[in-house]
Amino acid sequence: MLEAKTVILGVTGGIAAYKAVELLRLLKKTGVDVHVVMTKAATEFVAPLTFQTLSGHPVNLDLFNLISEQEIGHISLADRADLFLIAPATANFIGKAANGIADDLLTTTVMATRAPVLIAPAMNCNMFENPIYRENEQKLRQRGYRFVDPVTGQLACGWEGSGKMQEPAVICEAAIALLSEQDLAGETVLVTAGPTREEIDPVRFISNHSSGKMGYAIARAAWRRGARVILVSGPSALAPPYGVETVLVTTAVEMRDAVMARLDEASIVVKSAAVADYRPVSRAGSKVKKDTGALCIELEKNPDILTEIGRAKQGKILVGFAAETDDLLANAGKKLTAKNLDMIVANNVSEPGAGFDIDTNIVRILYPGGKIEEPGLMSKDDLAGLILDRVLGLKN
Numbered sequence: 561m562l563e564a565k566t567v568i569l570g571v572t573g574g575i576a577a578y579k580a581v582e583l584l585r586l587l588k589k590t591g592v593d594v595h596v597v598m599t600k601a602a603t604e605f606v607a608p609l610t611f612q613t614l615s616g617h618p619v620n621l622d623l624f625n626l627i628s629e630q631e632i633g634h635i636s637l638a639d640r641a642d643l644f645l646i647a648p649a650t651a652n653f654i655g656k657a658a659n660g661i662a663d664d665l666l667t668t669t670v671m672a673t674r675a676p677v678l679i680a681p682a683m684n685c686n687m688f689e690n691p692i693y694r695e696n697e698q699k700l701r702q703r704g705y706r707f708v709d710p711v712t713g714q715l716a717c718g719w720e721g722s723g724k725m726q727e728p729a730v731i732c733e734a735a736i737a738l739l740s741e742q743d744l745a746g747e748t749v750l751v752t753a754g755p756t757r758e759e760i761d762p763v764r765f766i767s768n769h770s771s772g773k774m775g776y777a778i779a780r781a782a783w784r785r786g787a788r789v790i791l792v793s794g795p796s797a798l799a800p801p802y803g804v805e806t807v808l809v810t811t812a813v814e815m816r817d818a819v820m821a822r823l824d825e826a827s828i829v830v831k832s833a834a835v836a837d838y839r840p841v842s843r844a845g846s847k848v849k850k851d852t853g854a855l856c857i858e859l860e861k862n863p864d865i866l867t868e869i870g871r872a873k874q875g876k877i878l879v880g881f882a883a884e885t886d887d888l889l890a891n892a893g894k895k896l897t898a899k900n901l902d903m904i905v906a907n908n909v910s911e912p913g914a915g916f917d918i919d920t921n922i923v924r925i926l927y928p929g930g931k932i933e934e935p936g937l938m939s940k941d942d943l944a945g946l947i948l949d950r951v952l953g954l955k956n
């Protein structure tokens with residue numbers, strides 16, 4: 561769906577221009593078409609050829625360059641944009657944009673566009689705190705321009721402070737959200753992800769192979785589509801998705817407590833965590849030493865979080881997962897009914913292309929009443945989108 565979108569990336573003259581190269585690469589990976597406009601100062605930092613090669617289009621530099629006999633460059637670019645993204649944006653660019661000065665291709669095109677404009681400022685901390693800059697930024701915000709706020713850090717000029725451009729991955733996320741249909745606006749989606757870990761002693765634990773990839777993909781996709789998202793995650797190597805309120809837990813009991821404390825806020829719950837069903841009855845305070853014979857660890861049952869949510873669900877849409885190795889449909893069907901779910905996403909975790917710690921999944925989606933959907937092999941990102949589409953279908 562992002563394949564049909566066009567982003568105009570404006571690059572102005574700051575040292576962070578080198579990060580715009582990475583930003584362009586990330587944008588291209590989402591499938592959007594990107595056209596780059598550079599100011600003259602930007603070309604002092606990065607050669608246009610770099611942007612041209614990565615975008616696959618000539619870089620636009622000159623106000624008085626007609627793209628074809630019929631098209632006036634800046635108007636054609638302005639009309640083509642689904643999103644106008646300026647990264648890095650200098651204080652000079654922001655000052656000009658705020659005050660209606662259009663004296664080069666970038667400022668002219670920004671003034672002529674009707675597309676949403678997203679600005680990632682980058683400047684020295686004293687410039688960033690200057691009331692003149694603040695006023696200009698405020699003026700643009702009031703006119704509906706969006707900002708990806710800079711972060712605090714070591715600046716190229718030697719100062720330490722705010723004004724450092726956000727990381728390209730964060731800017732890219734903000735851009736994707738602006739390009740996405742906001743069909744989950746107003747919803748609060750509570751997602752669980754990853755494994756839980758049940759400690760045996762200070763060095764050992766019981767867990768499973770879940771990486772959290774499926775749940776993180778759902779959380780990210782829901783945020784991009786306008787939802788408020790709360791992600792309760794067991795131990796995972798993945799970075800918390802941008803914009804998502806992430807709560808890190810370790811054990812099943814901690815996950816239950818974190819979920820139940822936030823359940824009232826949620827209108828949609830997606831329970832993709834692989835919760836350990838059992839935990840050791842007692843955790844040894846110091847490392848268990850090996851002995852000559854076998855070792856027995858007594859286990860007791862963990863709470864079934866999804867069953868508890870199913871009992872307290874009220875009007876929420878409740879989505880469960882089923883990780884199976886045998887009798888996929890029969891086992892998943894039982895969980896759908898027993899846990900009072902609106903749908904269950906069942907995967908045979910021993911099937912190649914499905915299951916834990918890979919980027920794809922093969923699922924069957926079961927609904928009350930017996931309907932079964934078989935979407936086939938797909939990426940976890942695409943599956944996340946499909947699950948949210950189905951959730952919306954159930955709500956309407």
Ligand code: CTP
Pocket residue numbers: 812831832833834835836837862863864865866867879880881882883884895
């Ligand atoms: N689940 C849960 N709490 C548990 C166990 C599972 O909330 N203690 C949730 C999972 O997040 C998933 C669904 O229940 O959405 C099914 O999990 P799964 O591991 O497939 O099944 P179990 O119910 O644990 O049953 P079994 O292990 O016997 O297959």
